Amino acid sequence: MDIREIDLKIQSYVDGEMPPREMLELENELKASAEGRETMEWLTQIKRVVQENEPIPLLDTPRKLYWEAIERDIQGSLSQPTPAGESKGNVFSSWLSWLAPVSAACLVAAILITVTKSPEALQQSQSGNSIATGMKETDASLDLSTTYLSRIDEAPETSVPSSSISTFEFTSNGMTVVWIEDNE
Template sequence: MINHETELKLQAYLDGELSPGEAKAVEDLTNRDADAWALFEELKLTKSLLAENELEVRLPESRGFYWSKIQRQIEREEKEQASEQTEAAASSWWLRFLAPAAALVALAVLVVVALRAPKGAETLVALDDSHEIETPLEETSSFSFQSEAAGMTVVWVDSHRE
């Protein structure tokens, strides 16, 4: 019976992972040992069956829909990144000018809060170049895509609540 080390050597020979010297030794073994030869043949056949027969899978989404999701995620992440950078820049500025800025910022916050309060949640978000689309709630966003082939426009509503 072949030991495990030899089994792995046979496999490594099949996969072209042995040095020329080792490869020669394994070749000799398969020539004189029927068990080794049989195992080598099994591994070889399995390898060739797999290599030529991977199942073909297609993404079950239209080109337009799939791309619109990717584009939307790219835009969302770029926006988040930009706001993180702004925050980082703001925090370093704060560290240097913390004391004198504190009063100013507090004042600014008050003004912003006072100005924003009456507007409520009526924030307009333009998400589509070709059509007018609005998502007034802060916890939702939307994007639209068109499938000319299917004659349809889909407005996808995303809820950011986890």
């Protein structure tokens, strides 16, 4: 069924959505159109019948039961001030995500300071006397591997006590931590 333009015009007339200027035009048009008047008739009828006879279904759920479900949802939404994903585990993860790189940066800075002041340490590391420190694995999820710093190119300015240097590569997040231990 195709809707004719006149059908929609008649409908907007029936619904009171037609501008007054156009209403007069349509009324004149309908005088000459029996089909248009018929459309006007059934549209008016169905609109009135439906509006006056809206089916009202009954809600059988007891009042108390119905309210309790609403109250539970309201209480639930009020007792969740922390957005989803902010559990303790995630708090630890977010802490680790910024603290670990900062710690690594501090260690790198410390090693640079120490090494530039320690010719003996350089000698020891070059001769393979460095000892990897016994960093204990506290998190099984971290994949640790230990390597030795084999060489430091720049000569230190001052002498400091010998130390051992270790690096730890966290392959899971692509991070490297350098560990220095004073052996004296």
